[in-house]
Amino acid sequence: MHSIEYYRQAILDHLEATITTSEPTNLYEPITYILQLGGKRLRPVLTLLTTEIFGGNYKKALNAALAVEVFHNFSLVHDDIMDDAPLRRGKVTVHEKWDVNTGILSGDAMLILAYQLFEAYEPETFRKLAMLFSKTAIEVCEGQQYDVDFETRDDVTIPEYLKMIEYKTAVLVGAAMKMGGLVAGASETDCHAIYDFGKNLGIAFQLQDDYLDAFGDPKTFGKQVGGDIIENKKTYLYLKALEGTEDGNKEQLQHLFSLQPDDPSQKVTTVKEIFVSSGAAERTRQEIESYTEKAFGVLNQLNISSEGKTILEAFGKQLMNRNV
Numbered sequence: 001m002h003s004i005e006y007y008r009q010a011i012l013d014h015l016e017a018t019i020t021t022s023e024p025t026n027l028y029e030p031i032t033y034i035l036q037l038g039g040k041r042l043r044p045v046l047t048l049l050t051t052e053i054f055g056g057n058y059k060k061a062l063n064a065a066l067a068v069e070v071f072h073n074f075s076l077v078h079d080d081i082m083d084d085a086p087l088r089r090g091k092v093t094v095h096e097k098w099d100v101n102t103g104i105l106s107g108d109a110m111l112i113l114a115y116q117l118f119e120a121y122e123p124e125t126f127r128k129l130a131m132l133f134s135k136t137a138i139e140v141c142e143g144q145q146y147d148v149d150f151e152t153r154d155d156v157t158i159p160e161y162l163k164m165i166e167y168k169t170a171v172l173v174g175a176a177m178k179m180g181g182l183v184a185g186a187s188e189t190d191c192h193a194i195y196d197f198g199k200n201l202g203i204a205f206q207l208q209d210d211y212l213d214a215f216g217d218p219k220t221f222g223k224q225v226g227g228d229i230i231e232n233k234k235t236y237l238y239l240k241a242l243e244g245t246e247d248g249n250k251e252q253l254q255h256l257f258s259l260q261p262d263d264p265s266q267k268v269t270t271v272k273e274i275f276v277s278s279g280a281a282e283r284t285r286q287e288i289e290s291y292t293e294k295a296f297g298v299l300n301q302l303n304i305s306s307e308g309k310t311i312l313e314a315f316g317k318q319l320m321n322r323n324v
Contacts, residue, residue: 001311007048007058008041011069014062019070019113030094030106031113034073037089042205043176044069049315050180050194053308061183064129067117068176071133074110075140077103082148111137121183128182136175143168154254156234158243162203165236170202190303197298201316204291208322210235211284214272226268232257236287240280249274292320 015035021028044065051061079085080093081103087093095103118129146164150156177198181191213228214237228235238257242250253274256267275281295316299309 001049001052001307002058004045004049004315007045010048010058010062011041011044011065014066015069018063018066018117026098026102027106027109030077030098030102031110033097034077034088034094034106034110035070037091039089041069043072043172046173046176046198047180047183049311050177051184052180053304053311054181054184054186054190054194056180056184061180063117063120064179064183065176067114067129067133068172068179070110070114070117071137072172074107074114075144077107077110079144081107082144125182129179132175132178132182136171139167139171143171150234153234156239158236158239161234161236161239165206166199166203169206170199173202173205174199187303189301193298193301197295197302197312200291200295200298201319204288204295204316205319207236207284207288207291208320210237211281211288212322214275215281226264226272229268229271230264232260237275237280237284240283241275241278243278244280244283245274245278249278288320292316 019032019035021032047061047065047068048058052058076088077094080088081095081100085093086096093103094106098106115130115133118126118133121129143164143166146160147168150161150164174195175198178191178195181194186194210228212225213235214226216225218225228238234257238253241253245253253271256271259267261267296313299312302309
């Protein structure tokens with residue numbers, strides 16, 4: 001097994017060798033631009049790591065891993081258009097640097113390129129990868145639609161929110177790991193179990209993201225702390241706070257989430273105080289730990305070495321305790 005940084009560099013090298021700018025440049029330049037903006041490359045790294053944990057050679061999984069990374073970035077290009085976001089990873093978004101039509105078309109091309117990457121595999125492996133990918137891609141779209149719907153709803157429930165983040169974020173983590181199992185020729189039982197491991201870890205990851213958005217260190221988080229509060233996003237923290245706070249604070253919280261003040265600093269401070277006093281902050285931390293433990297519970301079902309289980313557990317603990 002190799003280090004996370006080793007896998008990350010392998011992904012980057014394969015990306016640069018595989019995804020190149022050609023004609024028409026206005027179609028392909030945005031693709032290479034978004035793919036070279038960086039990011040944690042978490043999902044493709046997990047594909048390579050899982051392949052080796054199941055006894056395969058990570059090099060055989062490079063195309064599957066890159067397909068996951070290309071698809072993830074395709075979804076970001078379209079998400080940024082929908083959100084009218086000016087920045088992505090601190091750089092100008094594709095639709096701002098070029099235009100909306102270019103962003104839509106380049107995103108479409110990325111989705112097709114992701115599928116093309118599976119063509120390197122034998123027919124049976126190709127079929128399994130493509131089926132998993134199609135299922136995951138439609139679920140990600142469903143999750144995005146739920147997220148859009150929630151913006152105009154005041155009756156979002158916690159189970160609905162958890163389903164939304166499962167589809168929008170967690171299923172792609174699960175699929176990335178299952179692809180590693182498929183490439184390595186792991187059993188159907190093991191592939192199903194590693195998918196569950198990744199999905200539960202993905203939910204914990206998103207809940208941690210929600211928490212860090214409010215309570216993270218601005219020096220390490222990499223995004224504006226309090227961004228979700230400023231945008232009135234109904235995150236797990238917000239929904240838990242509504243559940244655990246008294247009527248007066250509940251009304252105040254709902255009122256604050258209807259405002260868009262020119263200077264949001266006081267709003268952010270007040271909302272964070274309610275998150276703490278209502279117990280929502282602590283319960284969110286508990287839920288992050290709960291989903292991480294669910295992921296760890298799957299490890300006992302996996303037919304892998306004790307070293308592999310230790311690596312996966314360490315990775316999960318690292319995610320649970322991250323500050324970025």
